[in-house]
Amino acid sequence: MSSTTAAPPARRKKINRIGLEFQDYRGLKTTLCAGCGHNSISERIIEAFFEMGVDPSQVIKLSGIGCSSKSPAYFLQLSHAFNAVHGRMPSVTTGAMLANRSLKALGVTGDGDTVSIGMGQFAHLMRRNLPMIYLIEDNGCYGLTKGQFSATADVGSTLKNGTVNELAPVDTCALAIQLGASFVARSFSGDKKQLLSIVKAAIAHNGTSMIDVISPCVTFNDHRGSTKSYSYVREHRSNLQTVDFVPFFDEIHLDGETEPGSVREVTLHDGSTLLLKRIDTDHDPSDRRRALQLLLDEASGEGRVLTGVFYLDNEKKNFLEMLGLVDQPLVHLGQEQVRPPESVLAEIMEELS
Amino acid sequence: MSSTTAAPPARRKKINRIGLEFQDYRGLKTTLCAGCGHNSISERIIEAFFEMGVDPSQVIKLSGIGCSSKSPAYFLQLSHAFNAVHGRMPSVTTGAMLANRSLKALGVTGDGDTVSIGMGQFAHLMRRNLPMIYLIEDNGCYGLTKGQFSATADVGSTLKNGTVNELAPVDTCALAIQLGASFVARSFSGDKKQLLSIVKAAIAHNGTSMIDVISPCVTFNDHRGSTKSYSYVREHRSNLQTVDFVPFFDEIHLDGETEPGSVREVTLHDGSTLLLKRIDTDHDPSDRRRALQLLLDEASGEGRVLTGVFYLDNEKKNFLEMLGLVDQPLVHLGQEQVRPPESVLAEIMEELS
Amino acid sequence: MSSVETALVGEAAPEADEPVVNDFSIQVATVNGSGSQTANLVLLRSLFQMGIPVSGKNLFPSNIAGLPTWYTIRTNKKGYIGRKKEIDFLVAMNPETAREDTLDLPPRAAVVYDLPLKLDAVRTDLHFYQIPFDELVKPVCPDAKLRRLVRNIIYDGVLAWLLGIELEEIRKALFKQFPTKPKAAELNWAAVRVGYEFAKESLVKADPYRVERMNATQGKIIIEGNTSAALGALFAGVTVVTWYPITPSSSLAETLTDYCHRYRMDPETGKATFAIVQAEDEIASIGMAVGAGWAGARAMTATAGPGISLMSEFIGLGYFAEIPVVIFDVQRMGPSTGLPTRTSQGDLLNCATLSHGDTKHPLLIPSSPEECFQMGMQAFDLAEQLQTPVFVMLDLDLGMNYWMSDPFEYPEGPLKRGKVLTAEDLDRLRAFHRYQDIDGDGICHRTLPGTEHRLAAYFTRGTGHNQNAQYSERPSDWVRNIDRLARKFETARAMMPRPVVDVNEKAAVGLIGCGTSHYAIQESRQQLFEEHKLNTSYARVKAYPFNSEIADFIDRHDRVYVVDQNRDAQLRELIRREIPARLGPKVLSMRYYGGLPIDARTVTDDVVHQEGL
Amino acid sequence: MSSVETALVGEAAPEADEPVVNDFSIQVATVNGSGSQTANLVLLRSLFQMGIPVSGKNLFPSNIAGLPTWYTIRTNKKGYIGRKKEIDFLVAMNPETAREDTLDLPPRAAVVYDLPLKLDAVRTDLHFYQIPFDELVKPVCPDAKLRRLVRNIIYDGVLAWLLGIELEEIRKALFKQFPTKPKAAELNWAAVRVGYEFAKESLVKADPYRVERMNATQGKIIIEGNTSAALGALFAGVTVVTWYPITPSSSLAETLTDYCHRYRMDPETGKATFAIVQAEDEIASIGMAVGAGWAGARAMTATAGPGISLMSEFIGLGYFAEIPVVIFDVQRMGPSTGLPTRTSQGDLLNCATLSHGDTKHPLLIPSSPEECFQMGMQAFDLAEQLQTPVFVMLDLDLGMNYWMSDPFEYPEGPLKRGKVLTAEDLDRLRAFHRYQDIDGDGICHRTLPGTEHRLAAYFTRGTGHNQNAQYSERPSDWVRNIDRLARKFETARAMMPRPVVDVNEKAAVGLIGCGTSHYAIQESRQQLFEEHKLNTSYARVKAYPFNSEIADFIDRHDRVYVVDQNRDAQLRELIRREIPARLGPKVLSMRYYGGLPIDARTVTDDVVHQEGL
Ligand SMILES: Cc1ncc(C[n+]2csc(CCOP(=O)(O)OP(=O)(O)O)c2C)c(N)n1
Ligand SMILES: Cc1ncc(C[n+]2csc(CCOP(=O)(O)OP(=O)(O)O)c2C)c(N)n1
Ligand code: SF4
Ligand code: SF4
Numbered sequence A, B: 001m002s003s004t005t006a007a008p009p010a011r012r013k014k015i016n017r018i019g020l021e022f023q024d025y026r027g028l029k030t031t032l033c034a035g036c037g038h039n040s041i042s043e044r045i046i047e048a049f050f051e052m053g054v055d056p057s058q059v060i061k062l063s064g065i066g067c068s069s070k071s072p073a074y075f076l077q078l079s080h081a082f083n084a085v086h087g088r089m090p091s092v093t094t095g096a097m098l099a100n101r102s103l104k105a106l107g108v109t110g111d112g113d114t115v116s117i118g119m120g121q122f123a124h125l126m127r128r129n130l131p132m133i134y135l136i137e138d139n140g141c142y143g144l145t146k147g148q149f150s151a152t153a154d155v156g157s158t159l160k161n162g163t164v165n166e167l168a169p170v171d172t173c174a175l176a177i178q179l180g181a182s183f184v185a186r187s188f189s190g191d192k193k194q195l196l197s198i199v200k201a202a203i204a205h206n207g208t209s210m211i212d213v214i215s216p217c218v219t220f221n222d223h224r225g226s227t228k229s230y231s232y233v234r235e236h237r238s239n240l241q242t243v244d245f246v247p248f249f250d251e252i253h254l255d256g257e258t259e260p261g262s263v264r265e266v267t268l269h270d271g272s273t274l275l276l277k278r279i280d281t282d283h284d285p286s287d288r289r290r291a292l293q294l295l296l297d298e299a300s301g302e303g304r305v306l307t308g309v310f311y312l313d314n315e316k317k318n319f320l321e322m323l324g325l326v327d328q329p330l331v332h333l334g335q336e337q338v339r340p341p342e343s344v345l346a347e348i349m350e351e352l353s
Numbered sequence C, D: 001m002s003s004v005e006t007a008l009v010g011e012a013a014p015e016a017d018e019p020v021v022n023d024f025s026i027q028v029a030t031v032n033g034s035g036s037q038t039a040n041l042v043l044l045r046s047l048f049q050m051g052i053p054v055s056g057k058n059l060f061p062s063n064i065a066g067l068p069t070w071y072t073i074r075t076n077k078k079g080y081i082g083r084k085k086e087i088d089f090l091v092a093m094n095p096e097t098a099r100e101d102t103l104d105l106p107p108r109a110a111v112v113y114d115l116p117l118k119l120d121a122v123r124t125d126l127h128f129y130q131i132p133f134d135e136l137v138k139p140v141c142p143d144a145k146l147r148r149l150v151r152n153i154i155y156d157g158v159l160a161w162l163l164g165i166e167l168e169e170i171r172k173a174l175f176k177q178f179p180t181k182p183k184a185a186e187l188n189w190a191a192v193r194v195g196y197e198f199a200k201e202s203l204v205k206a207d208p209y210r211v212e213r214m215n216a217t218q219g220k221i222i223i224e225g226n227t228s229a230a231l232g233a234l235f236a237g238v239t240v241v242t243w244y245p246i247t248p249s250s251s252l253a254e255t256l257t258d259y260c261h262r263y264r265m266d267p268e269t270g271k272a273t274f275a276i277v278q279a280e281d282e283i284a285s286i287g288m289a290v291g292a293g294w295a296g297a298r299a300m301t302a303t304a305g306p307g308i309s310l311m312s313e314f315i316g317l318g319y320f321a322e323i324p325v326v327i328f329d330v331q332r333m334g335p336s337t338g339l340p341t342r343t344s345q346g347d348l349l350n351c352a353t354l355s356h357g358d359t360k361h362p363l364l365i366p367s368s369p370e371e372c373f374q375m376g377m378q379a380f381d382l383a384e385q386l387q388t389p390v391f392v393m394l395d396l397d398l399g400m401n402y403w404m405s406d407p408f409e410y411p412e413g414p415l416k417r418g419k420v421l422t423a424e425d426l427d428r429l430r431a432f433h434r435y436q437d438i439d440g441d442g443i444c445h446r447t448l449p450g451t452e453h454r455l456a457a458y459f460t461r462g463t464g465h466n467q468n469a470q471y472s473e474r475p476s477d478w479v480r481n482i483d484r485l486a487r488k489f490e491t492a493r494a495m496m497p498r499p500v501v502d503v504n505e506k507a508a509v510g511l512i513g514c515g516t517s518h519y520a521i522q523e524s525r526q527q528l529f530e531e532h533k534l535n536t537s538y539a540r541v542k543a544y545p546f547n548s549e550i551a552d553f554i555d556r557h558d559r560v561y562v563v564d565q566n567r568d569a570q571l572r573e574l575i576r577r578e579i580p581a582r583l584g585p586k587v588l589s590m591r592y593y594g595g596l597p598i599d600a601r602t603v604t605d606d607v608v609h610q611e612g613l
């Protein structure tokens, strides 16, 4: 495999806190188009898991079908992966986590995979707040089937052949917040720093981390007239905050020129800290009402692409906690724990006699 | 059939503006449980269509699977009906309306049929704003399969066997508004007047009218501990407005004691008027932002059940308008209109030679 | 219709017939939601407690309350407990159907009816017993609201006197029904006694039907197939159950849930050693089960036909990505929504090759509660050993009706978890090829997510892959892989439970059936012999794929009738696919698909007709 | 592997061989997304314009850009246009596969390659032509960014000289490719000429392959199956098209969309006389189509295997509620996601009995663009006449590759809309029973929503119903209804297109096939005769259910090989189900399922082997 992965020699030696090389977090060489936003996202995922020192053997990568859903092959080669069927990654991930709650689940999907065919499972996953990272590589189209509109395409956006989309886009972040996800953010594949911080925060979070990442499709949706092109997003993006992340195993240093009160320090489930530096107005990410407000305004506004951390609830029970499962992963239970003794069968038979 | 329908003798003679009897709008005798909320809704539907003088031969009744979805058999016996498969009524209705845009579509569904298995189609139907009435008979459970929780069950609500629901309910109204429905209201099967007015308004509206009607299941979800029981809803319900409806063919009379400014008169697509009389605070139903706000607050509030007309957009293009279909229903087009002439085939063959 | 004519022909009142002991059928006609369920179960149980072979079948509508329901109880000293076509004893409580039910009776049958129904006016060739239920219930039950529910059990008392059922057994059965509600039990008990006393005082026994104590149910239990299958899963150590409600499978998942809460909470922490999730639909429930099976859990779902159709895509993934998962399909009458509360064997063909492309899936087909239990366990072993979805094909009759059964035997030996490599194994092997057929049986080794080893990870996918689970479009990789899957299916063949074969040396005719057809076939064989001197052999299929014994069975007979409870002869179809073509002409078909449990007479008449006897 | 050895064995440079005219295969190996598609189509067209029978097959990866792609063009003077296994002439442009592609060639093949690849070092038994593409493209195309796209067409010029393709025809084909972009056309044309000039100056023709003008394509067209099927739908007067993108069916819906926009806008209003909706998934697309069919539209959807699985529940509803709808299944290699860009006939069995319960569906199986067109139209007639879902089973090879074809004939006569009652009819009849079989053909009359008549309305449902479409759980109603559905299927049998049968009186062996297997079988028959003196008859199935001709065909031969492009002999399975069992033993199987279009040699070798020749 190593032959097919190309790591910059510089990094080769770098070792993370659990003693693994950067190399260990890579995957196969991408077969996606050169310049595809999805490739940048893969890079951020590799960096985030490496720098956080997550043990890849305890990570599962899951996806549906699409160019985006192929990308798990291109990162975290030491983790088990499940490339499932179109739009159904949420249920497969749910099952895997029920079976083994100690795993760290990373689901990668596309806007078609999630918002079109996957809408039902997406909604119910958000509602359950299953502990996982749910990352949408959002290019407003179906890349793998050659660029048809998806349900996140904006009104007025055009296909290469000129067809204009008239249906309003579905806002995955607004939906996720309304339905119960406990960490909701939007980013851009072209913003390395913001995306890296957000992915790290998602790793640190306990509950569903729904991240919608605008990720341009250079082959089918990067033309003028598209509102998901690199140039369009670069021109119309506005950041809700500057997002910084400090892992639990590091010290927090605020750089000098941040004036007091301008930064919100949010402590995450694993002790890491999310630093949200105000840009225009201050946003309290625990304010669900306000978060929805922001997204609604954006939707009605003139094609502004708002990115940042919209919502975070540290306290919310996740689905596995609700189910009251034993701490030990169910798959590790021995026969004596899962098969009741003979006396139980006898008791039941007695009742039925 | 008449033998199985029992109309109160009093009404027999009553004739509506298109010369039909009340009787003509009835259906078979219900086979639902005595006292089931769904039966009251059927009665309101019968009254609304009769009083509005809708031609039943131009109405289609569609449903999924469930006790609620059975109810189309119990009203509008002169209308074509399609009892489809579980959770898929939206797509069947869409297809039927594409085929014949002149029909008036009434979809009746349940909370399980819509919010559980039907979530995906529900979301995309709302997004398309297909001209139809989408009525959810919402009892917070699966009646026909003996009372399991549905996704509209409230946190803390219990089953008869004591099981407590921990998952937050899905607010169908909030979702509908966010996804694009142009008329969104919630009512209660026990409130004849409000429900009747709202159903009539839905008939008058051009676009998706999403009506969530709390409709208690007397057999499985009417016990204490349930938040969808008659008593619970009666105690916790609060009305956003008093809702009155004046059809386009009648005069508007405001009763004396309404002080000026307290009533909003909303003109509907067919010229009918919706009279929304303020109760506590004034609500402008065209204010999408505010409508969502209200529903969000309600959700976070202490089990208040807010009913009334939340949102109405008269201007929004419906799906059929977006598609730019000929005015004539597609099913009425003659062969000469749908099969291109021989010259066209010749032209195409030439291109391919 | 014919019965109507019988009615019109005035007949003389019946003679006092020969007594008929422990060999008749009772039909109780009520409306659902009227609490008749209790009265009927008490009746069933008390006969059972008297040692008489008995079966009860609930014929209920697909609605919740207010529609006609029939409950038929059959006693048979010879132990035939399949449905009996003819009704000997009718209890008519439902005004809507009383007349028609009465008209359908054979001459000389007995009718217990509610006074206002005046059924004695309908026919003259029956034994009528008129009971003033409303009048009788008043004194017992002052609270008018409760009467509706208590009223029915009065007929238990009446039948006790008419049929000679021991009151004490009724009492026992009754209190077993209300373990936690003594007051309700007492109330009902009073009602039973009122019925008994009334009968004793005012009725004259004229019909021939009686029961007598036997010893044929010693130590047996009474149980539904769904409960039995749930117990199978419980003792198989199931850990993840994901489901979506649908008749007639819901009670399987719900009973399993109850048992898990009783017996699968960790003693120290009081936490659950299982996860049961009611999913948003069947696509989600099978998706979760597949995810759980992939991660190493013993995972299952339970559903019925419509759910099977929705699971089709995921089952194809499970087959191709080789993921263990168990699907209980409690078959109801299709196509489409069909008749949700009627039984059928209509999903056999669909499940055997569910999903697009070339797919084949093992089916286990239980005929009894015991087999529901055994196969319910075995399915998990097979799924994990074969790394593939395994179906357990119940039907509504087996799943939702009460059956006599021997008590279940506690399983021996360890759970069979299949070829799973641990970190230690990987250390030893120093290499891991997910899809390499090392053992030549088509079954490869897998690792579970979370295995702490650099070699453990692999990429699971529904797309073409090579032996290392890497994406591949090479024709040679593709062909090698699906040829191996075909080989694996042959391995499965040898692991499936063998058919139960009873060869009659004198027989030229053989019968083949599966599932609940068993009871009708068993009884029909006797009818064929007694009434037509036709010797028959019998092979009961317990699983698909079949092994050679079925071919051998067909080979040694001139004609073989395959009994199917579906229109398109689905079992025969599957058999035809797998036997040598030269045997094809011998394989004939007997089908019933009216939605009621198949009965012996129907089988007999059809075979007799085809045999030209 | 063996080819590798060939390579190692040093051989003498090849002699000048006998010229081979109009009978060889070219393979162009590039990476996808590199604009090679244009170069290949121009090549194909120019040969076609020279009157030479030709076919082109695109072997592309399931990804968008950067992976290996092979395009094979076959010329054959006898008109055999199935895939040819051996490559005679390789154009090697892709560094990733060049070496392997070269090693796989038979001795004496020719190789045109890009200079840096140095392929002449790989083998000595081939004819090599080295081309400095980068150097050649520079002068033609100053703009470096564009070079990647222009570069490829240079090989058209090279081949023109090497094979004797007339430059003028290349020019014609080229400008046909860029009808609207003359500048692009000129640029490419310059590149072609550069390649031609270079070849002329610096190459020495050594290989035997040449083309010569013929007259075999006079008046023919070149078209893909998906386009043909789309035209079928267009001229069938389709009004509602609901679909969800999936390879290889997307282009069917997309081409239909383009044609509708060109030819189905109302001249006065400029509005659409059709509705085409890209649904949110396949369950929605079939649901919409079913709703539209119910309301009276000519409704269709197009999909592939995974979509078929998802549509399973709705198809069962369509069958049972008797709703006309047409499903185009462009088959790709399954199970599961499988190989999305490889061809197969793997959905036959699944589609024939799709959904739970007893279901049967008519299938139309085209073999050529003409049949895609005809059957694409006929499917709508059948669906409305039979009031049931009808499948048109294409495959990727037929659907997405370019084929020669005679021009399509304009359909005669009116659209067949089936038994629909109007308000006037109802006035006349004074009664309407939706599910009464008045004509005895199993097909009942329906009314459309919106019919202005008190008798018109009825209740459509997937649950049990009587002749008046009222809910019913009566066994007799149920049985009557699904027996009628079975009867309707027999009616369908007689309406299906008959097989194309070619009986060779001397033949003891017969071949049966369907769809794209046709081309391999045709050619194989000649090989079998020429190489083994084996006479064969041939029956090409065009639809399911089959009619008696198939049984007759089997009956008159000793052995019949059913050719399947799937693992589980699905076509043979369907045939076995429907013929008299006694014929079963004669029905043997020949299967290929590597995902490439089946070729004659593979069929021949297999039959020869089974025949022991
Ligand atoms: C059931 C099913 N339907 C359709 C397809 C075809 N298909 C493959 S990918 C895709 C859409 C992918 O879009 P998206 O999720 O946005 O991923 P992208 O390629 O844009 O990254 C579709 C429709 C499929 N594989 N399975
Ligand atoms: C595909 C499928 N899954 C499951 C079922 C079983 N089922 C019938 S009704 C129903 C739920 C109905 O709940 P709801 O829509 O709320 O209707 P209600 O009975 O409460 O009015 C279910 C799960 C089915 N018929 N089809
Ligand atoms: S097609 Fe678009 S989404 Fe797919 S890999 Fe290429 S750029 Fe990315
Ligand atoms: S079960 Fe509940 S929902 Fe169904 S009919 Fe009865 S009361 Fe209504």
Ligand SMILES: [Mg+2]
Binding pocket: A066, A110, A111, A112, A137, A138, A139, A140, A141, A142, A143, A150
């Ligand atoms: Mg996308």
Ligand SMILES: [Mg+2]
Binding pocket: B066, B110, B111, B112, B137, B138, B139, B140, B141, B142, B143, B150
């Ligand atoms: Mg409900």
